[in-house]
Amino acid sequence: MQGEAQELVSPEQKKKSSGRSLDVEDVANVALFLAAFIGVWQLIYVLGIYPSAILPSPATAATKLADLAGSSLPVGIGTSLLRLVVGFTISVALGGIVGLAMVKFRAFGKTMSSFAVGLLTFPSIAWVPFAILLIGFSDFGILFVVVMASVFSVMITTYSSLRNIPPIYIRAAKNMGASGISLFRHVMIPAATPALIVGMRQAWSIAWHALIGAEMLITTLSGLGYILSVGREFNDMPQIIAVMITIFAIGIVFDRVVFLKLEEKARDKWGLTQQR
Amino acid sequence: MALIEEKRIPNSTGLVLELRDVHKSFDFNGKAKDSASHHEVLNGINLKVKKGEFITVVGPSGCGKSTLLNIISGLDRPDSGEVHVERNGRLTSGNGVIVIFQEGALFPWLTVQDNIEFGLKMADVEKSKRSEIASRYVEMVGLSRFSQSYVYQLSGGMKQRVAIARALAMDPDVLLMDEPFAALDVQTRELMYDELMAIHKTTGKTIIFVTHNIQEALLLGDRVIVLSPLVRNIKREFTIELQRPRLADTPELQVIRRKILKEFEEDFRHAR
Numbered sequence: 010m011q012g013e014a015q016e017l018v019s020p021e022q023k024k025k026s027s028g029r030s031l032d033v034e035d036v037a038n039v040a041l042f043l044a045a046f047i048g049v050w051q052l053i054y055v056l057g058i059y060p061s062a063i064l065p066s067p068a069t070a071a072t073k074l075a076d077l078a079g080s081s082l083p084v085g086i087g088t089s090l091l092r093l094v095v096g097f098t099i100s101v102a103l104g105g106i107v108g109l110a111m112v113k114f115r116a117f118g119k120t121m122s123s124f125a126v127g128l129l130t131f132p133s134i135a136w137v138p139f140a141i142l143l144i145g146f147s148d149f150g151i152l153f154v155v156v157m158a159s160v161f162s163v164m165i166t167t168y169s170s171l172r173n174i175p176p177i178y179i180r181a182a183k184n185m186g187a188s189g190i191s192l193f194r195h196v197m198i199p200a201a202t203p204a205l206i207v208g209m210r211q212a213w214s215i216a217w218h219a220l221i222g223a224e225m226l227i228t229t230l231s232g233l234g235y236i237l238s239v240g241r242e243f244n245d246m247p248q249i250i251a252v253m254i255t256i257f258a259i260g261i262v263f264d265r266v267v268f269l270k271l272e273e274k275a276r277d278k279w280g281l282t283q284q285r
Numbered sequence: 286m287a288l289i290e291e292k293r294i295p296n297s298t299g300l301v302l303e304l305r306d307v308h309k310s311f312d313f314n315g316k317a318k319d320s321a322s323h324h325e326v327l328n329g330i331n332l333k334v335k336k337g338e339f340i341t342v343v344g345p346s347g348c349g350k351s352t353l354l355n356i357i358s359g360l361d362r363p364d365s366g367e368v369h370v371e372r373n374g375r376l377t378s379g380n381g382v383i384v385i386f387q388e389g390a391l392f393p394w395l396t397v398q399d400n401i402e403f404g405l406k407m408a409d410v411e412k413s414k415r416s417e418i419a420s421r422y423v424e425m426v427g428l429s430r431f432s433q434s435y436v437y438q439l440s441g442g443m444k445q446r447v448a449i450a451r452a453l454a455m456d457p458d459v460l461l462m463d464e465p466f467a468a469l470d471v472q473t474r475e476l477m478y479d480e481l482m483a484i485h486k487t488t489g490k491t492i493i494f495v496t497h498n499i500q501e502a503l504l505l506g507d508r509v510i511v512l513s514p515l516v517r518n519i520k521r522e523f524t525i526e527l528q529r530p531r532l533a534d535t536p537e538l539q540v541i542r543r544k545i546l547k548e549f550e551e552d553f554r555h556a557r
């Protein structure tokens with residue numbers, strides 16, 4: 010018994026070794042990658058393959074990004090994120106409720122899941138004409154597209170995460186007197202959490218795609234997608250590139266910082282992390 | 286743990302569990318290998334278990350061990366027959382039977398302490414009382430140091446000790462163990478035998494221990510029950526009165542071991 014306990018790492022040590030704060034090596038790698046990317050860009054610019062009006066230098070794009078950051082960009086980011094958060098929240102609420110109903114009512118779950126899987130592959134941009142005619146050029150039209158794009162992903166995630174809970178947990182919990190709401194709250198939800206986080210991350214990314222597309226096509230005079238389409242209309246390549254960089258950065262921040270952290274935290278706790 | 290029905294049965298016999306003529310079949314919806322889709326697993330099992338007894342159940346795979354276990358624990362119902370568990374001096378058909386699964390079935394999202402408290406929480410025991418009980422049992426299995434650890438931080442043997450503590454915390458009438466040590470290495474398993482025997486001695490719990498390991502059954506049980514897929518019932522029963530801890534090479538145990546092996550062989554020949 011003693012020997013057995015000794016081979017174990019204490020919880021504190023474990024935490025330390027699996028801590029994923031940025032270390033010097035990671036930062037150096039990212040810096041190197043960015044330098045190479047900008048270098049290739051600069052090289053193409055210097056070679057003059059494209060006229061400078063069409064392919065600006067990295068410096069021009071950076072200047073434009075700084076300009077925009079002092080003018081329309083902050084409001085654009087704010088508007089887009091607000092739409093994204095509202096749309097995603099509606100999707101989670103709606104998709105979550107329908108997903109639960111699918112688990113509860115077998116036949117409905119079976120029918121609805123094949124229907125939802127079909128709609129999962131449906132391109133979000135294809136909802137745009139429908140949204141324009143149904144709702145018009147407004148925030149609600151954009152929200153509609155965002156919700157339609159991501160709600161089925163949430164639905165399928167909820168359904169499959171709950172159905173794929175290892176039955177042994179349910180059996181053990183029932184044997185210990187859990188049932189109904191308490192079984193759901195104290196066993197099913199936590200047991201499904203790692204899968205739920207993965208699915209929500211995916212739904213968030215689908216919603217983000219749909220949002221930018223919808224903002225470009227459903228003109229409301231605000232949002233990142235709108236600024237991007239303005240750039241095209243005025244042949245303003247620096248603006249296009251500056252907004253693309255912004256969109257990329259926001260995507261990275263949410264995916265890496267918010268969702269990946271949540272996922273890793275859950276994976277650690279559930280002991281799913283590979284030994285490193 | 287709802288009581289399905291209560292029956293007043295005079296309980297002067299000291300019985301804690303009684304199975305009467307329990308039948309169970311499974312319907313494979315025509316997917317069975319043979320023409321009959323009806324597959325009988327338990328054919329009228331009768332079993333009486335006295336309070337504090339340590340019973341081991343052995344049998345080759347397919348003998349209905351798991352089915353029997355599910356029925357005793359209330360996770361499954363018999364087609365016919367009765368299962369009675371003693372509660373408050375009466376035999377009732379509810380259940381105070383807690384199962385310890387082979388995989389432990391601990392909840393990875395909870396600490397060791399919270400795992401042990403789980404059943405008490407479901408029974409609405411208040412927080413301070415819960416943690417007091419859990420601390421007592423985590424200490425009994427020698428894991429106080431790890432009470433705030435998560436399941437993945439524990440070794441296989443420690444996980445099973447937590448599972449035992451979690452079951453004991455619910456103060457069950459019967460502790461049902463489903464091949465609890467099958468996934469452990471030999472050395473750890475030996476240590477777990479000692480630990481389990483010590484726990485049995487201190488708590489006086491009734492234990493039904495299901496295994497396919499004959500030696501394990503002989504080392505631990507007051508009574509060894511041999512299930513057979515051939516008769517779909519209890520085929521033989523051996524009472525072992527030797528003091529514990531027992532040595533595997535004790536001549537008496539070797540005799541019984543050969544008898545059980547012979548039964549297994551017979552089942553195997555008929556099955557072919």
